[in-house]
Amino acid sequence: MISGVPEAPPEAQPEESVSERLLHAIVEQIRPVVVGQEQTIELMLVALACRSHVLLQGVPGVAKTLLARSLAATLGVQMRRVAFTPDMLPSDLTGTMALRGDELAFRPGPVFTNILLADEINRTPPKTQAALLEAMQEAQVTIDGESHPLDAPFLVIATQNPVEYEGTYPLPEAQLDRFLLQVRVEYPSAEHELQMLSLEREGVDPSGLKGIRTVVSASELAALVGEAQATAVATEVASYVIALVRRTRELPSVSLGASPRAAVHLLAAAKAIARLRGRAFVTPDDVAQLAPPVLGHRLVMTPEAELERFGPEDALRTALAEVPVPR
Secondary structure (H helix, E strand, O other): OOOOOOOOOOOOOOOOOHHHHHHHHHHHHHOOOOOOOHHHHHHHHHHHHOOOOEEEEOOOOOOHHHHHHHHHHHHOOOEEEEEOOOOOOHHHHHEEEEEEOOEEEEEEOOOOOOEEEEEOHHHOOHHHHHHHHHHHHHOEEEEOOEEEEOOOOOEEEEEEOOOOOOOOOOOOHHHHOOOOEEEEOOOOOHHHHHHHHOOOEEOOEEHHHHHOOOOOOHHHHHHHHHHHHOOEOOHHHHHHHHHHHHHHHHOOOEEEOOOHHHHHHHHHHHHHHHHHOOOOEOOHHHHHHHHHHHHHHHOEEOHHHHHOOOOHHHHHHHHHHHOOOOO
């Protein structure tokens, strides 16, 4: 230090946001149980921060159910799993009026929980699939004209198998639009698969599942939502979102492009992921990275495009390549 000149204070480190801290804590708890799915965990937290829902698409055996169980354990909230089957009725999900003594009383169904795992959602008829719409959109269920609110947080994690379609009922576009994200759960890498085989187990279940601790409080969950909502968005970035969404409607390979609600969802998801990554502002990269899981399941391709095996992912790559990125 030069004589008479005070030493400059060390550069202050930016304070870690609640969202960033929660992501690190949750990943650390789940990693010993589910190997190699950090990105999926991050996207599930994006849905939670946006008070929305996520559709997990993947073949059987890639830990979709285990992910949901592990996330619920870290949050310390109630989770229920419903196996959607062809004979399932809407009342099996939402609840029904039952006679108790001399009076009719409402008996809540499994939808009255914090995390609902809708397993193989495309295996149940449309009327039962539609029973979820009000719960997902309004966080309530109406039975015999009376509304019954759902407790917060309420997160639907639905799964479907992209390989076997026999005996299934594909979700209509209107219901797919209620999911903030569709996440493809892929096979793990060879390295991750080797780590998975080295995990201690009780039977075939990872023994580490019992050791997952609750690392999120109710106030931190509220802060997760609040931080996402308060994330700054520049006009140029908002215009980029609109340009991407509008471009999907103009592509010749797409018969039904992304809706205005898709633009709202894309920006909300970008704000949440920015916070989870330690930033208080959205970048164009956030928007571009979230575009496939937010917009992909909302696009309907033309028959000609489907014959050419040109899917929503290809259409989004085209849109991202053609829309100028703000600098």
